[in-house]
Amino acid sequence: MAKMVQGETGDWEIVIGMEIHAQISIESKLFSGASTKFGAAPNTQVSLVDAAMPGMLPVLNEKCVEQAVRTGLGLNSQINTYSVFARKNYFYPDLPQGYQISQFEDPIVGKGEIEIDLPDGNVKNIGITRLHLEQDAGKSVHDQHPKKTYVDLNRSGCALMEIVSEPDISGPEEATAYLSKIRMILRYLETCDGNMDEGSMRADVNISVRKPGDALGTRAEIKNVNSLKAVQQCIEFEARRQVDLIEDGEKVAQETRLWDPVKLETRSMRSKEDAHDYRYFPDPDLLPLTFKQSWVDEIKQTLPELPDQKKHRFMNDFALSRYDASVLIAERSRADYYEDVAQERDTKLAANWVINELLGILRKNDKTLEESPISAEQLGALIALISDDTISGKIAKDVFAEMFSSGKSAATIVDEKGLKQVTDTGAIETIIDEVLAENPDNVAAYKGGKDKLFGFFVGQVMKKSQGKANPAAVNKLLKGKLG
Amino acid sequence: MSLDKESVKKVASLARIRMSDEELERMMPQLSKIIGFVEQLAEVNTDNVEPLANVVDITPELRKDVVNDGGYADKILENAPEETQGYFVVPKVVE
């Protein structure tokens, strides 16, 4: 359901297309041998090519091509075995060549489609227009000097994939779901680390508004939208701004605007006034990029199972709810962990433990799954102890907490602390007899028709057994004794 | 086709070359003449002809993804008109 903006003249529909810039996970740059590692001292990861020294020439990194093809396949998109690098010409201090090498008319990846999961549990298909390879710019530092900008070219020339969507996205929730899904797919493919804090993924959001059923309105392109939260906030702000403008009888300008994450507003970018005349033309330093379809097919063979496939398999094979499956597949490592836990065990129980207990305790301790002191095998062993009635679910929680802090296995903890569930009917019967003897009044009341007291007796028996009595056995025996 | 002063001014601005009014006036007829000269290309029938971007008939070799360059900030900054703390310095960019 499209999210509407209410205006004075009625409801307005928001139409969004996104351009996501994803930095490719590789060692060296798109056209040079300089390192792409994040956080180095300024200009230390810059080759002569990245600094656009006179006479320098680009040479394409083959791994970037492979990563782009992988990603295109992961986005269910057309792979173009012929593509062309083009120059996008504009002046900016952190763009050393005076042009960005990008792809324009012939991108490496064409049309495709992905599925996004909406908060209400529905799914929606979003069209992918294209994916192309391009160079990143350097970094401008504006806050070190009142009259100067400092330029660091370490990022200059890093390889980006620009993933362009169709204007199929209709509100902030869909936009964040789309961005999350793209991030998830890229992380599965290991073609981008998806680290938005380090700028490995950045989004430009194209926003326009229209009355339902009308033709597309004029769009503004919002740059610098670098977190899920910013995506949501900028769409809310910009849609409102455009509706107010139109309702005040003014026009929305087709322009590039910048998201200000401090003031929470968008503003026009003066520096982009040439934005509509980039004078694209094929880069004469680079010949067209061609490869064989058979190479694409080989790459296809190496693709991992992708999030949506995995989600559907978890729902079908493990009888999980869509919600549980979505949570588990959000990270490839999480899904793998879950599958290890669930192997030959109660798959739903395993899902509960991973989602509610494990992810909960990790979050509380600010740890990632990779840092978990409990291995999948260990958690699986715990679940096995529950399933075969060695311990109760309640005891299991204590054991789990102990496992998390000590790293010991469940079996060791159960052994050391003598937590093994009592299933021996004789021993349980003895406890029941004690409890009934200690509470003659309640026994009388129960027999007089106060059925609710049954729970009281169960509780007392469990307490006396220090939680170790098998609850099913307790129930059955109690029923017999109380008649 | 002859270029008017506004077009020449716009091109100069796209190319980031400052031109005085007098220079624009001087440039105008020269550019018009060159543009007029190249417009004879319109006479050539190029139906079904693919554009030729580069004549060289080779498949270029691509680079392996290895780090074998960079790590010499001093060389990169050697010719910089202004630098500080390893950065190039330019007049403040106003966004």
Add this chain to the structure above:
Amino acid sequence: MSKLTDLTIASALTGLDNKDFTAVELAQAHIDAMAEHSALNAFITETPDIALKQAESSDKRRASGDAGALDGIPLAIKDLFCTNGVQTTAASRILEGFIPQYESTVTQKLFDDGAVMLGKTNLDEFAMGSSNTTSYYGNVINPWKREGDDTDLTPGGSSGGSAAAVAAQICMGATGTDTGGSIRQPASFCGITGMKPTYGRCSRWGTIAFASSLDQAGTFARSVEDNALLLRSMSGHDPKDSTSANKSVPDFAAALTGDIKGKVIGIPKEYRVDGMPEEISALWQRGIEWLESAGATTIEVSLPHTHYALATYYVIAPAEASSNLARYDGVRFGHRAKEDDLTDMYEITRAEGFGEEVKRRIMIGTYALSSGYYDAYYIKAQKVRRLISQDFLSAFEKCDALLTPTAPSSAFAIGENEDDPIKMYLNDVFTVPASLAGLPGISIPAGVDAQGLPLGLQVIGRPWDEETVFKVAGVVENLAQFAYVPQTVKRLPHD
């Protein structure tokens, strides 16, 4: 023994091997000549200290039997090739004082073979010009004079400094670059031989770009054989240039057998342009007869799109240049105007840094690529470029090489043709088509006009077939017996 500066590279190599003289002596003789001819303004930067040092090492290598193919040969380097630690300007103010921290592949290969660098030669700014008058460092003067007339003449361009230096015997050979004729036309104007190989034969890495799809390094020397020797050293695949071909480099000099029996030489009829000076068509006819007398067959061929080559070139080259020259922005190197506003800094830096012709071409290129004009100009030009290229390939189905004049005139006076850019562009009418098709071409001095000025003939070959080009050129050279020497050289006291 003749003067050391009279020698060809081939004979100097023999002399060095025979210990007739040392590389240091050879370098010193040329350093002296460089000083004597400083009025020609052939060099932007002279590097005599480097030359002597390199010559000393060369003598040591030769003594220990490690001499390379060009060991000890003093060369001049067009100031478009970046040279490590030596100012490289492209003859532009915008690169004044620029000291590259790297060596171009072409110069590195020459040095690896033992060549000695005398200095960096003057050129048209960013190689844009045909008269070497657009240099920020002043024009170059052609060592040739009209008979009985002291008027300073242009050496041609853009590689005018290199051509003048070789003609004036300041150096034994020189590097050039050719985008639309920048080696062949100055070679013709200066009475020497200049070779532009197939596009992709020499690496462009470290050579300042003018128009990437056309720029190609090449050679100047006073004989065809010397060009062959230089080109062999400069050529070869470079993984740093994606347009450099991974092809083995033949021993070009070995092709100079003099045997062209059975070769078919095409004479393109479209090159017989209206108003061609009588002396040039007569020389062309002589060239045809020479080749026939040596056993070749000549046939008329047609290159129907020749007429459109210049217009095509003057869209494509400026378009690429407008983008290639965007990096000269005052941020990382070169000239910067002292301005507090970024846009002022950019615009004034570039206004001060670039000369008139460069600005003109950047403007044309920017215009041709700008929205609304791209298809009409740029794409159209690329389509015509394909037709021009196909014309040559069809012609080469019938012949092995083409013979044409190099330029439509002999050297003209400095300042002539400056009033009208189109008139200047017409200088390249015979050289531009082969550039657009990426073909190898050589200019050989074949005669003089009535004023005593040299005229060149051009041989154009199939892609990658420099050997045939050299072979045919060698025959022209033998039969032309061009023995004229520039007046400037003759008038020197030690002659």
